[in-house]
Amino acid sequence: MAGSVVVIGNFDGVHPGHREVLSVARATEPDLPLVVVTFWPHPASVVRPEGGPKLLTDLADRVALLREAGADQVKVVDFTREFSQLTPAQFVDQVILPLHPTRVVVGENFRFGHKAAGTLATLRDLGAGRFEVTGLPLVKVRDEETCSSAVRAALHLGDVRHAAELLGRPFRFRGVVQHGDHRGRELGFPTANLPVPAAFAAPADGVYAGYLTRLDGRDAHGVALPPGRAATAWPAAISVGTNPTFDGEEHRVESFVLNRDDLDLYGVDIAVDFCDRIRGQVKFAGVDALIAQMDADVAAARVALADHPCGRL
Incomplete structure (x- = not known):
């Protein structure tokens, strides 16, 4: 590699602040390949x-979002834990220099090396004579600094509208549809069920309006889409939680697609985009009360998706 502009960060969520760092890097060094360095798993989890x-x-x-x-x-x-022990100088030698950077672009709060000892000033010192360093302030949304932690906080409150503002797009939860209790179909509301892994964020327990999209390149009936044809995003009423009315324990995202009764999505990779919150999770006294509320939730989802800009995805 003759030279590159290197951007470094966790980039969880790839929100507007992250995209701004890439945009500035591209604009600053337009003739160089843009190389993004990210870490997996999240350093804090290690x-x-x-x-x-x-x-x-x-x-x-x-x-995919970074590309x-x-x-x-x-x-x-x-x-890894071993990687976390690298000094700032070792980090530069082992991670940055092999990419032959002309310039490194990071957020001004960037930390690196053992115990996060390296700062923006450290990076400039270590890069002196070898590469330039550009540090960027956090991007703000309505005077609030956008960061992954702020998105998680919004989701924790069930405020998916604010999460979408901070992300620059609706929050998306994806996974492979699994068999559940088949209770929804018995009640007249068949759902596509996704388990919520412990390591991943989901909105607070409750009911939401949003969209479900197949990610396997096929239509509603499993037929391959023509080249270049985008998958359809189907409007849906979405439940997040444990099904407390039936004393459920598994945490799930369950999506009831509106206006469709012909979907067989078991084993299919899907995405669920959250647009608006309808209500919190409730334990009902019986099935009749639950069905009545589900009817109301579906009606509310229709209204929310008609009125909210997310409905024009």
């Missing part, structure tokens, strides 16, 4: 296994 943050995206989505944001190459560093 250094503090009991206190790691809930992830906003899996690695495949993160890489959409302009990365020519995404280098994924395997963040």
Whole structure:
């Protein structure tokens, strides 16, 4: 590699602040390949296994979003406990210099090396005579600094609208549809069920309006889409939680697609995009009360998706 502009960070969620770093790097060195360095798993989950943050995206989505944001190459560093012991100088020697950077662009809060000892000033000192360093302030949304932690906080409150503002797009949860209790179909509301892995973020328990999309390149009936044809995003009422009315224990994202009764999505990789919150999770006294509320939730989802800009995805 004759030279490159290198951007470094965790990039969980690939929010506007992350995309701004890539945009500035591209504009500053337009003739050089843009190489993004990211880490997997999240460093905090390795250094503090009991206190790691809930992830906003899996690695495949993160890489795809970084490429959409302009990365020519995404280098994924395997963040192990041994790697966490590198000094700032060793980090530069082993991670940055092999990429032959002309310039390194990071957020001004960037930390690296053992115990996060390296700062922006440290990086400039270590890069002196070898590469230039550009540090960028955090991007703000309505006077609030956008960061992955702020997105997680919004999701924790069930405020998916604010999460979408901070992300620059609706929060997306994805996974492979699994068989559940088949209770929804019996009640007249068949759902596509996704388990929520402990390591990943999901909105607070409750009911939401959003969209479900197949990610396997096929239509509603499993037929391969023509080349270049985008998958359809189907409007849906979405439940997040444990099904307390039936004393459920598994945490799930369950999506009831509106206006469709012909979907067979078992074993299919899907994405669920959250647009608006309808209500919190409730334990009902019986099935009749639950069905009545589900009817109301579906009606509310229709209204929310008609009124909210997310409905024009």
